[in-house]
Each structure stands twice: as structure tokens, then as C-alpha cells.
Amino acid sequence: MTSSTVPRIRRTGQNTQLTYNLSRRVNDVQTYPLPSPQGATILLYGHENGVTIAWRGGRRFKPQQKKPEPEKKQNGSSEDVVMLIDSDDEQPPAKTQQAKDFKDAPQFEDECEETPYPEIVQTLELTLGTAVLHVAVISAAPQIGHNDESASTSLLSKRMAFAVSCVTGDVYVITAPLTPPSPESKAREELRQGLLNGQAGSGAWGETLVLLNGQRRHSDGLAMSLVKQDSESKPVRAVVASCTRQASGHLILWDVPLDPAAKPERPIDPFQVEYLPQPLTRISFNPTHTSQLLAIAPYQAARVYDYATSPLPPDPEAVGSFPSQGSWLLSLYQPFARPTASRRPILDAAWISRGRAIFVLLADGAWGIWDIDGVSPSNAGASMSNKLKSGVQGAALTAFSISGYVEGTGSLRSVAAQQKEHQAGDFAPMTPHTRRQATASLSTTTGPDRLVAVRGGVSVTILPAKGKSLQDESLALWIGSSEHVCVIPAVSRFWDSQLRKGSGGGVNLFSGALPTRMVKLSDLSTGLLGERCCGVNLMAAPSSSGVRSEDAGGLPVDILVQGETRLIIARHGEEGHGGKLGYLGNGRRRRLFSKDARSDAIIVHGKSDRVSSLSFNLSTAKPGTLRRKISQGFQDDAKTTPEGGLEDATQRPSQPRVGLDFMNTLSAAADVGTDVSTRNVEAEMLDIMEIDQALDYMEDSRGVGRKKVLFEGD
Numbered sequence: 001m002t003s004s005t006v007p008r009i010r011r012t013g014q015n016t017q018l019t020y021n022l023s024r025r026v027n028d029v030q031t032y033p034l035p036s037p038q039g040a041t042i043l044l045y046g047h048e049n050g051v052t053i054a055w056r057g058g059r060r061f062k063p064q065q066k067k068p069e070p071e072k073k074q075n076g077s078s079e080d081v082v083m084l085i086d087s088d089d090e091q092p093p094a095k096t097q098q099a100k101d102f103k104d105a106p107q108f109e110d111e112c113e114e115t116p117y118p119e120i121v122q123t124l125e126l127t128l129g130t131a132v133l134h135v136a137v138i139s140a141a142p143q144i145g146h147n148d149e150s151a152s153t154s155l156l157s158k159r160m161a162f163a164v165s166c167v168t169g170d171v172y173v174i175t176a177p178l179t180p181p182s183p184e185s186k187a188r189e190e191l192r193q194g195l196l197n198g199q200a201g202s203g204a205w206g207e208t209l210v211l212l213n214g215q216r217r218h219s220d221g222l223a224m225s226l227v228k229q230d231s232e233s234k235p236v237r238a239v240v241a242s243c244t245r246q247a248s249g250h251l252i253l254w255d256v257p258l259d260p261a262a263k264p265e266r267p268i269d270p271f272q273v274e275y276l277p278q279p280l281t282r283i284s285f286n287p288t289h290t291s292q293l294l295a296i297a298p299y300q301a302a303r304v305y306d307y308a309t310s311p312l313p314p315d316p317e318a319v320g321s322f323p324s325q326g327s328w329l330l331s332l333y334q335p336f337a338r339p340t341a342s343r344r345p346i347l348d349a350a351w352i353s354r355g356r357a358i359f360v361l362l363a364d365g366a367w368g369i370w371d372i373d374g375v376s377p378s379n380a381g382a383s384m385s386n387k388l389k390s391g392v393q394g395a396a397l398t399a400f401s402i403s404g405y406v407e408g409t410g411s412l413r414s415v416a417a418q419q420k421e422h423q424a425g426d427f428a429p430m431t432p433h434t435r436r437q438a439t440a441s442l443s444t445t446t447g448p449d450r451l452v453a454v455r456g457g458v459s460v461t462i463l464p465a466k467g468k469s470l471q472d473e474s475l476a477l478w479i480g481s482s483e484h485v486c487v488i489p490a491v492s493r494f495w496d497s498q499l500r501k502g503s504g505g506g507v508n509l510f511s512g513a514l515p516t517r518m519v520k521l522s523d524l525s526t527g528l529l530g531e532r533c534c535g536v537n538l539m540a541a542p543s544s545s546g547v548r549s550e551d552a553g554g555l556p557v558d559i560l561v562q563g564e565t566r567l568i569i570a571r572h573g574e575e576g577h578g579g580k581l582g583y584l585g586n587g588r589r590r591r592l593f594s595k596d597a598r599s600d601a602i603i604v605h606g607k608s609d610r611v612s613s614l615s616f617n618l619s620t621a622k623p624g625t626l627r628r629k630i631s632q633g634f635q636d637d638a639k640t641t642p643e644g645g646l647e648d649a650t651q652r653p654s655q656p657r658v659g660l661d662f663m664n665t666l667s668a669a670a671d672v673g674t675d676v677s678t679r680n681v682e683a684e685m686l687d688i689m690e691i692d693q694a695l696d697y698m699e700d701s702r703g704v705g706r707k708k709v710l711f712e713g714d
Contacts, residue, residue: 004020004021004022005020005119005120005121005123006119007019007020007117007119007569008021009117010526010527012522012523012526013522013523014521014522014523014572015521015522015523015570015571015572016570016571017523017524017526017527017568017569017570017571018117018527018568018569018570018571019527019529019566019567019568020120020566020567020568020569021565021566022045022047022565022566022567023565024047024048024049024565025047025048025564025565026045026046026047026534026562026563026564026565026566026567027045027046027047027048027131027132027133027134028045028046028132028133028134028135028535028562029043029044029045029046029135029535029537029560029562029567030043030044030045030135030136030137030162030537031043031044031137031461031537031538031539031560032044032137032160032162033137033138033139033461033462034156034157034160034178035058036055036058036178036179036180037158037178037179038055038058038059038108038179038180039057039058039059039112040055040056040057040058040059040121040180041055041056041057041058041118041539041540041542042054042055042056042160042178043056043560043567044135044137044162045135045562045567046131046132046133046134046135046164047131047132048131049125049127049128049129049130049131050125050126050127050128050129050130050132050200051125051126051128051132051135051164051174051200052123052124052125052126053123053124053125053126053160053176054120054122054123055120055121055122055123055180056118056119056120056121057112057118057119057121057542058108058112058118058121059108059109059110059111059112059113060108060109060113060121061106061107061108061109061121061122061182061183062107062108062109064183064184104181104182104184104185104206105182106179106180106181106182106185107182118542121180122180122181122183124176124180124181124186124205126174126176126199126200126205126207127198127199127200128164128166128172128199128200129199130166130167130168130170131166131167132164132165132166132167133165133166133167133218133219134164134165134219134221134222135162135163135164135222136162136163136164136165136222136223136224136240137161137162137224138156138161138162138224138225138226138238139223139224139225139226139284139285139286139287139290155236155258155259156226156236156258157178158177158178158179159175159176159177159178159258159260160175160176160177160178161173161174161175161224161238161258162174162224163222163224163240164222165218165219165222165242166218167218168218169215169216169217169218169219169244170211170212170215171211171212171215171219171222171240171242171254172200172209172210172211172212173209173210173212173224173238173240173256173258174200174207174208174209174210175207175208175258175260176205176206176207176208177205177206177207181205185205191204208260208263210256210263210264210267210268211267211268212240212242212254212256212267212268212270213267213268213269213270214252214254214269214270214273215242215244215246215250215252216244216246217244217245217246218244219242219243219244220243220244220245220279220280220281221241221242221243221280221281221282221283222240222241222242222283223240223241223242223283223284223285223293224238224239224240224241224285225238225239225241225285225286225290225291226238226239226290227239227255227290227321228290235257235258235259235261235262236257236258236259237255237256237257237258238255238256238258239253239254239255239256239285239290239291239307240253240254240256241253241283241285241293242283243276243279243280243281243283243295244279245279247275248275248276248277248278248279249275249276249277249278249279249280250273250274250275250276251272251273251274251276251280251283251295251305252270252272252273252274253270253271253272253273253307253326254268254269254270254271255268255271255320255321255322256268271320271322271324272307272322272323272324272325272326274305274325274326276297278297278299278300279297280295280296280297281296281297281298282294282295282296282348282349283295283296284349284350284351286351286355287351287354287355287462288354288355288356289355291306291307291308291309292304292305292306292329292355293305293306293307294349294350294351294358296346296348296349297346298345298346298347298363299342299343299345300343301331301332301333301334301343301346301396302331302332302334302346302349302358302360302370303328303330303331303332304328304329304330304331304332305326305327305328305329306326306327306329307322307323307326308322308323308326309323309326309327309329310323310324310325310326310327311325311326311327312325329395330372330395330396330397331395331396331397332349332358332360332370332396332397332398333396333397333398334346334360334362334368334398335362335366335398337364344362344363344364344366344451345362345363345451345452345454346360346361346362346363347361347362347363347454347455347456347457347458347479348360348361348456348457348458348477349361349458350458350459350460350475351460352369352460352473352475352491353373353375353473353491353492354471354473356372356373356375357369357370357371357372357373357375357376357401358370358372359458359460359475359491360458361456361457361458361477361479363412363451363452363454363456363479364409364412364413364451365405365406365409365410365412365413365479365484366403366404366405366406366413367403367404367405367406367477368400368401368402368403368404369400369401369402369403369495370397370400370401371401372397376401376495376499377492377495377496377499378496378499378500401495401499402495402498402499404498406477406479406484406486406520407484407486407520408483408484408520409479409480409484412451412454412480454479454480455479455480456477456478456479456480456484457477457478457535457536458475458476458477459475459476459477459536459537459538460473460474460475460476460491460538461473461474461538461539461540461557463490463540463556463557464540472490472491472492472493473490473491473492474487474488474489474490474491474538474555474556474557475487475488475491475538476488476536476537476538476557476559477536478533478535478536481532481533482524482525482528482532482533482561483522483524483525484520485520485521485524485533485536485559485561486518486519486520486521487518487519487521487538487555487557487559487572488518488519489515489519489555489556489557490515490516490556493515493516494515494516494517494518496516497516497517519555519572521559521570521572524561524568524570527561527566527568527570528561528563528566528568529563529566531563531564531565531566532563532564533561533562533563534562534563534564535561535562536559536560536561536562537559537560537562538557538558538559538560539557539558539560539569540556540557540558541554541555541556541557541558541571554571554572555571555572558570558571559571559572
């Protein structure tokens with residue numbers, strides 16, 4: 001089975017799903033925050049043999065030009081060929097030098113082809129020889145981009161940087177060009193001569209591989225962030241954080257240079273190692289304050305760690321840019337699982353509002369926002385910024401600014417009610433019946449322990465700015481399975497709407513504008529094809545013909561759902577770009593796929609010239625008349641002969657009349673030209689409608705029923 005670059009399209013009543021079948025089992029998928037120079041979205045996914053980079057969309061490669069074959073000369077050549085026999089001491093030149101000297105120069109089309117469903121234009125597999133469990137990308141700040149002319153980010157506009165964690169416990173930092181490799185570079189002859197010629201770290205693709213030392217077990221969480229430089233002349237560096245279950249829990253941090261010219265020759269040792277009382281499950285760096293790390297202990301709290309702030313006085317003999325020990329700045333405690341004394345387990349948490357607040361998802365389906373810096377729209381949150389800046393450690397925050405529950409997760413919260421029923425009641429003597437109940441209650445797991453197996457996650461992405469407005473964020477969360485996947489299109493507007501609803505601002509709970517409510521996706525199992533949901537990520541929705549998806553009434557992001565061996569990209573709405581039903585971007589038909597591409601999807605196109613309403617004239621009469629009058633039979637039934645005479649109407653074949661039979665009788669009775677005063681209209685109507693026969697039948701059946709009907713004659 002090979003990986004497919006053309007998606008299989010499935011449309012449901014709510015969304016459109018693009019399914020990419022992969023040839024390996026996927027362990028983790030991440031979307032790189034910056035696009036490639038040719039406009040493609042970069043996807044990175046780890047599998048059993050390494051990591052694969054996929055470029056989706058953007059400008060396509062130009063078709064390859066066939067090289068002219070050299071002319072073959074018959075009967076030898078004019079030039080004499082001298083053959084030299086090499087001695088045994090001489091060795092042939094190394095072919096690996098040819099791979100390093102190769103410089104790739106990919107050529108792309110001038111314009112990006114408009115297709116509502118972009119294809120994967122190129123893939124690059126970096127083989128590590130072991131399974132990759134986690135992939136971490138840089139937490140890019142809003143100011144990082146291709147138009148940034150600063151020296152610190154000039155490298156990131158040309159090269160990508162990410163970290164991977166393997167099942168063997170090794171952690172690598174990989175840098176590679178943002179531009180996809182050309183098909184000519186992947187078809188080089190020297191890459192076919194050995195299996196290890198294209199392995200990661202060989203430099204065949206312009207990549208660099210740095211090994212991080214000091215970890216004995218595989219990572220449970222991995223994060224990566226850039227280091228802010230005081231001077232632009234300093235090389236670009238990144239800090240990689242990893243949490244493991246070694247001993248009672250370790251938090252390890254490395255300082256890694258990203259410049260290929262400054263690549264170290266030996267593995268890098270960590271500059272900080274924190275020994276924890278409980279292991280961590282998720283870690284993530286603050287996108288604005290890059291030295292702050294959000295660490296999640298699921299049964300204790302979510303804590304903020306700063307590796308650049310030391311709890312001890314500075315040591316003048318210390319070597320390195322960072323202290324040997326960091327500080328725990330803040331603890332965020334989740335609510336209790338009543339009526340127990342245990343806290344609800346935390347599934348995942350993420351930075352929002354550019355690193356000034358935290359969105360948390362609990363295992364019982366509850367969610368909430370901790371307002372750390374008091375950035376809520378109504379300024380109702382408790383600000384902790386003054387405590388963090390003053391150097392006070394051990395500060396805590398428990399109250400949510402807003403909170404709620406994910407729709408359809410009521411079964412997870414019924415555990416507390418069941419435990420309360422078991423604990424209710426007074427003391428009862430031990431009998432065989434009560435003994436059996438006590439044994440059943442001890443063998444059945446109750447309380448928060450049942451929520452250990454619940455899986456879920458949170459993903460946040462920054463939306464591109466519209467004009468002079470501030471950049472907003474979109475958030476996706478999932479819990480349990482693909483049946484509970486929700487998206488918040490705009491976090492700030494959703495936050496404001498929830499605050500106004502809580503204060504009685506007149507906001508309807510079940511309606512409202514799309515950015516002000518949480519959208520739950522449905523029918524995602526259609527694209528998964530029986531596989532379970534393993535993760536959810538976000539990517540910016542591409543715009544076509546200058547029309548954004550949010551302007552068309554859809555979501556500003558596409559939802560990337562990770563299956564076991566599949567990647568599903570879901571777009572909210574029936575149209576290709578997640579817009580309203582029946583929305584047309586520029587009034588012209590767009591191609592579903594690129595040129596010379598085939599798809600196995602069955603797509604039905606409707607007619608473009610549809611008519612809103614149709615009218616049919618079933619009358620056999622001439623236009624402008626209600627019926628064919630008998631008085632005009634001479635003019636209508638007679639036909640003029642070529643000699644100028646009249647043709648007998650009886651000689652022509654009679655045309656069948658369409659309609660009911662009794663209509664002919666009614667028309668003949670209505671068109672009689674005699675005087676109405678001499679006609680018995682009542683008798684004619686009774687005869688036409690056969691009412692007299694009905695009266696005779698009723699007269700014969702008189703006396704059968706209880707009521708009698710009498711009709712008086714004239």
C-alpha cells in the first residue's frame with residue numbers, strides 16, 4: 001500500500017472530508033506554522049521508520065524536460081579511446097561526495113492553480129531507523145514570517161526546524177529547506193546505490209540532524225521554542241523540552257543552535273534537569289514569553305515553569321546563557337470531582353490570547369479558561385501578572401473566567417452520581433445480600449479513576465490578520481473519540497459572548513454568529529473508515545479567488561484529524577471551501593483537481609443553468625381561448641382546400657381529447673346557444689353529475705339507517 005497524494009472526497013450534511021491514505025501507521029502529526037516559499041502547507045508526521053514531510057497545495061512543479069540523448073557513432077569514433085588499467089593501490093573516487101555537491105534548483109509554475117481540494121505536491125521521508133512517537137514544531141510568534149527582515153528570523157524564512165522523539169529515548173533536532181525537493185533530486189542515481197544514502201543526517205536533501213543526549217526513556221511530551229536574541233549577530237537557537245517517566249518524572253531542557261554552519265560535532269547535553277514528584281503528560285511553550293513552559297500533571301495541577309528565571313542569586317562562575325535551575329511561577333488547580341476529595345484529571349491545556357491565558361480541557365468533558373493576565377473582554381478575571389513579575393513563587397489560581405461542558409459528554413459526569421448512590425444510606429447489618437453489594441462496589445471502579453482511559457487534546461492556531469485588526473486565534477478540542485470534536489472559530493469573540501451570556505446580556509445559548517459559538521463536527525467517522533481518532537490539529541483554510549472561508553460563512557480553519565493510518569482534513573460546510581450551502585465564490589466553475597490528475601471519488605455535478613420554477617400548459621385548446629366553441633365549428637372544423645373550397649371536417653381523423661370524460665359533457669351543456677329560460681338547467685345538471693341516480697339509490701335504501709331523508713318534488 002502506497003501513500004496517496006490525491007485525496008478521496010466524502011461529503012456529509014455538515015462538512016466535506018478529504019481522506020489521505022498513508023502507507024504506515026501514524027504516531028503524531030503536526031502542522032508547521034510557516035508556509036513554504038511556493039505557498040504550500042507543510043505537514044510533518046512520525047511513523048515507525050522516521051518522519052515524513054509533506055507539502056500540500058501551492059504552486060506545482062514544472063514538467064520535466066527530457067535531456068537529449070547523445071548521438072551514437074557507428075563503427076567506432078573518430079577519437080581514439082585509450083584504456084588504462086588501474087593498479088591495485090589506487091581506489092575509485094568516492095560517490096558520496098557527488099551527493100553532497102548536488103545543488104537542487106526546483107522550478108515551479110508561475111501561478112498557483114485554483115483547486116478547492118489541494119493535492120500533496122511533494123513528500124520527503126527522513127529515515128531514522130526507529131519509530132518516532134512525538135513531533136514538535138516551533139511555537140512561532142505572530143511577527144515571524146517571510147517578510148521579516150531581521151537577522152534572527154532570516155534563517156527561518158528559508159529553513160524549517162522541528163524536534164522528534166523516538167521510541168529508543170533519543171531526541172533529534174532536524175532542520176531542512178522549506179522549499180520542497182524537485183523530482184530530479186529524488187531520482188538521482190547515487191541515492192539508488194545504497195539504502196543509507198538518503199538517510200536523515202546524510203545531507204542528501206540539505207538537512208541537518210542534531211542528537212540530544214541525557215534521556216533514557218521515551219518522551220511523554222515534547223515542545224520546542226525559539227530563544228530571543230539580544231543581538232542580531234548571534235546565531236539562531238532553540239530550546240527543546242522533554243518530559244519522561246524516568247524515576248518519578250523528569251523535565252529536561254536543551255539549548256540547540258539551528259544554523260547549519262554551527263552544527264555541533266557531538267551530542268548536546270541538557271542545561272537543566274528538573275526532578276518532579278509526579279510525571280507530566282503535556283508540555284507547551286508560551287508563544288510570546290518564550291521562556292515560560294506550561295507543564296501538565298493530570299491529577300495535580302497545570303503549572304508554569306520559567307527556565308530563564310533562577311530561584312537562587314546569580315552565580316558569577318556559571319557558564320552558559322541560562323541558569324542551572326528554573327522557577328515554578330504559577331500553579332493552576334482544576335475543580336474537584338464531587339463528592340470525592342480528588343481533582344478532575346486534566347486531558348490537555350494550551351496557551352491562548354497570545355500567551356496571556358490558558359484554555360484547559362478536563363476528562364469529564366468540562367472546559368474552562370484561566371485568565372492569568374486579566375485579558376478578558378470585560379476585565380473580570382483575576383490578574384496574576386503583578387505576582388509573576390515581582391518574583392513571588394508559589395502563586396495559585398483556581399477560578400475560571402468562563403467554563404462549560406462539551407455537548408454529549410454527560411456519561412462521563414455520571415460517575416459522581418453513581419458513587420453518591422453507593423455512599424448514601426445509614427449503617428446496615430451485614431447480611432448475605434449486603435455482603436454481595438459491598439463486594440460488587442469494591443470490584444467496580446468508581447470515582448475519577450474511571451476517567452484515566454479517556455483521551456483528548458487541544459490545538460490552537462493563529463489566524464492571519466485582516467487589515468489593521470488584531471490577530472485572533474482558532475481552537476479545536478476533542479475528547480473520547482471522533483464523535484466529540486469541537487471548534488471555536490474566534491477565541492476572543494467566543495470569550496466575550498460567554499461573558500455577556502453569563503451576565504444576562506441577551507445571548508442565546510443555541511444560536512448566534514458563527515465566531516461567537518462552539519461548533520461541533522459530525523460524521524467524522526465517514527472519513528476515518530472505521531479507524532479511531534488519535535489526534536486533532538488545525539491549519540489555516542486556503543482562500544480561492546480572493547474569497548476567504550470566513551467571508552463565505554464557514555470556518556477560517558481546516559480541521560486535521562489523525563487516524564491510525566489516515567489523515568482527514570475536514571471543512572465545515574458543503575462547499576469546497578467550507579462556505580455556506582450553495583455559495584459560489586466568483587460565479588464560475590472551479591476545477592476539483594489539477595490537470596492530468598485522476599481521482600477515484602464519485603462526484604456528481606449539477607446543471608449550472610438551473611431554473612427556479614417550471615410551468616407546464618396541459619390544455620388542448622388554442623392559446624387565448626378557454627375552449628373550442630361549437631358555434632365556431634364551421635371556421636374551426638372546416639379546412640380550406642388548395643382550390644379555394646372547404647374540406648369536410650368529417651374526413652379528417654379525429655384528434656383524441658385529453659382530460660376527464662365528464663368535462664366533455666359539461667362543455668357541451670355550457671356551450672348550447674338556446675335560451676336558458678326554455679331549458680331545465682336543474683335536470684341537466686342532475687343528469688350530468690348523476691345525482692338523480694344517487695337519489696334513487698338512497699330512496700331504495702330508506703329505512704335501513706336511523707335517519708331518513710325526504711326530497712319534495714315540484
